[in-house]
Amino acid sequence: MWAILAAALLGAGAGVLAGLFGVGGGILFVPTLTLVLGLSQLHAEATSLLAILPTAGIGAWRQQRYGNVRWRSALILGIAAIAGVEAGVQIAEQLPQDVLRRLFGVLMLIVAAQVAFRTLRKPAYPSES
């Protein structure tokens, strides 16, 4: 019972992240499904995709009403990403996983610094520029 409650709360948190930042929520869904609900990694990743579907759906619908979605771009991105996944699966089978993880971790930190730096360099109020 507590596990279900905890999973539901973490799910809500994943939804907030999804709506706020435009990510799917898998960052929280997958660990919740494995650690709290005891699913295997494979089942968790598959199940996470199913949970992301209505989450991204309702989020995109809300963003559509706010006028923020560029659907043509989203469609191009989505379809290209599906092709990318296919390529990624082929590559993943031939490279050591822990090396990949570390590389990606470093890359995330570099990108985070870039995003923060770009933001901090801009004036806080556009009228000042």
Add this chain to the structure above:
Amino acid sequence: MLRLVLIGLLAGLFSALFGVGGGIVVVPLLLLVAHYAERPAMATSLAAVLVISVAGAATYAFHGEVKPGAAAIVGIPAMAGAVAGTTLQQRLANRTLSLAFAALLTALGVRLLV
């Protein structure tokens, strides 16, 4: 158009290689490479994630690896969370959004490294 295709390809590649969602790759690339403002970048990414998850969930469901009960436990509260998240996003300054997103990327980067 070519830029978007490349961003999408990279997002798919990374999500297959590292098990992260496409959004975590799409948002910074839309911000830094395609020069989208924060809200359109994040909203368009979410719509792209929707497209990806339709294809992904269908593939996995076909193989029988999806647990619908568990998906409902996390997914239904997540729908409410997504409404709260998008509402909150409209009220935050671009600057705040960018810096908070950078913090999220940092947390993820650290988690992958340790």
